[in-house]
Amino acid sequence: MSTTPADATVTGLVNPYEELEAQLRGYTIKPADPAYDEARAVYNAMIDRRPAVIVRCADAADVVACVRFARQHSLEVAVRGGGHNAGGLGVWDDALVIDLSLMRSTTVDPANHEVRVDGGCLWRDVDHATVPFGMATPSGFVSSTGVGGLTLGGGVGYLTRLAGLTVDNLLSADVVLADGSLVTADAEHHPELFWALRGGGGNFGVVTSFRFRCHDVGENGVIIGGPVFYDLADVGEVMRWYRDFLPEQPGDLNGWIGVTRIPSVPVFPEELHDRRACVIVWCYTGPHADAERVLAPIREFGNPLLVGLQNLPFSALQSMFDPLLPSGLQWYWKADFITELSDEAIEVHRKYGEAIPTELSTMHMYPISGAAQQVAPGDTAFAYRGGGWAGVIAGIDPDPAKAQLISDWAKAYWEELHPTSAGGAYINFIMDEGPDRVRAAYLENFDRLAQVKAQYDPDNVFHINQNIPPAAE
Known part of the structure; x- marks a missing residue:
């Protein structure tokens, strides 16, 4: 990489980062380097920030060096894993960005149902390692999401009802602390830190590796799942059935619900392209011999436009929507926890479902029930354990000219829906919304x-x- 001087608060040297670079196995990327614009870009293209330097760390020792150097020179520190954060908090103007994207190794222990994962891994890296053994760790819904960000915020996903949140399956974490030391946090070592890492976000250090518990899913990693679409005119009937049906089902059946426009892609019939719809994406991880009985009520309910249930590897369900949502789209997110899907809320979903401004814009509600409810609210930092859903309204489009359009729709939708919510929101779904929203x-x-x-x-x-x-002393 070039050693062209960068604009930064470190002064008095021809190359202000020469001292740091001498300690790295990785490398730095600075504003004059050809790779800088690509390296500073994050998943949400609405974010346009210019760090002082981006350090691609090769290992935990590089992270230690970065934290110590930043403190020595009074530099802001941002930490980037997968870069999926809605608010783009993996980069910051004039900051030293600790970029973990080179740290992508995984080690599976099939006998003990565990996997060790580097801090820069994406969930597709973990699924690639575990699903061939018929196992998975609870994660999210898009395989390009970073392990670190999703885990530290809680981790709501397809396996939540079966095996809890991602944080409920975290066994230990290697963490570089603010003083530059490296510790391992688990139930016996630094237990308060371990408690806080399980939902408290990136507030407590840089996690360089995670160790997770894995669970058997489906039959040798093959599950039954996929989307079922209904006409938006049926959204009231569908949501009322869903809110009563799902909580009564065993944990090996999960399904998130949303309002959407059916994507104009070849996998869907052309006559359905761009049609406004209500969708439930199902995931059944139980014995295939029981699938007909378990899934019969789903197949028999209502008048679906399309039933996309099929046998597929769990990793295929996890990555199903990745091609529709590549990095570089415009995103605007608003979110809330929902404990009750009321008739009043359903009417709001119908109203704003009819007004979805772009083909990719959508609303999703992800269940936090089943095994996730068996953990007490104070056992981890993630507190919403009473059942219900993590809801998110996402205005999405590739065209920057539509940024205001999608933002206005998401804000108006949220403002009308918020009085029906539980008050707070899943920390991984909020943008820069102030300290009161973080506290909530x-x-x-x-x-x-x-x-x-x-x-x-x-x-x-x-x-x-x-x-x-x-906290103040």
């Missing part, structure tokens, strides 16, 4: 998180995130 995400756990922050990061070094300030 954690309920009674916030004050304890602030105490852990005061212990492990009293100077708030890691504050480019959904920030939890350290």
Whole structure:
């Protein structure tokens, strides 16, 4: 990489980062380097920030060097894993970005149903390692999502009803702390830090590796799943049936619900392209011999436009929507937790479903029930354990000229729907919405998180995130 000087707060050297570069197995990318614009880009193309330097770390020692260097020179620190964060908090103007994207190794222990995962992995890396053994770790719904960001925020996904959140399956984490030390946090070592990492976001350090519990899924990793679409005119009937049906089902059946426009792609019949619809995407991970009985009520309900249930590897379901949602789209997100899908809320979904402004814009509700409810609200930092859903309204389009259009739709939708919500929102789904929204995400756990922050990061070094300030002494 070039050693062209970069604009930064480090002064007095021809190359202000020469001292850091001498310690790295990875490399730096600075504003004058050809790779800079690509390296600073994140998943959400609405984000346009210019870091002072991006450090592609090769290992934990590189991360340690970055944290120490940043503190020595009073540089802001941002931490980038998969870059999926809605608010683009993996990059920041004039910051030193600790980029973990080179750290992508995984190690599977099939006998003990565990997997060790580097901090820069995407969930497709984990699925690639575990699904051939018939196992998976609970994750999200898009395989290009980073392991670090999703995990530290909680981890709601297809396996939530079967095996809990991602954080419920975290066994240990290697963490570089604000003082530049490296520790392993688990139930016996740094237990308060371990508690806080399970939902408290990136507030407590840089996680360089995770160790997760895995679960058998389907038959040798093959599950039954896929989308079922209904005409939007039927959204009231569908949502009322769904809200009553799903909570009564065993944990090996999950399904998220949304309002959408059917994508204009060859996998769907041309006559359905761009049609406004209500969709439920199902995932059944139980014995295939029981599938006909379990899935019969789904196949028999209502008047679906398309039933896309099929046998497929769990990794294929996880990556099903990746081609529709590549990096570089415009995104605007609004979110809330929902404990009750009321008739009033259903009418709001119908109204804004009819007004979806672009083909990719959508609303999704992801269940937090089954096994996720068996964990007490205070057992992890993730506090919403009473059932219901993590809801997100996403205005999405490739055209920057439509950024205002999709943002206005998402905001108006959320403002009308919010009075029916539980108040807070899934931390992974909010953008830059202020400290009150962060506090609301954690309920009674916030004050304890602030105490852990005061212990492990009293100077708030890691504050480019959904920030939890350290408690005052």
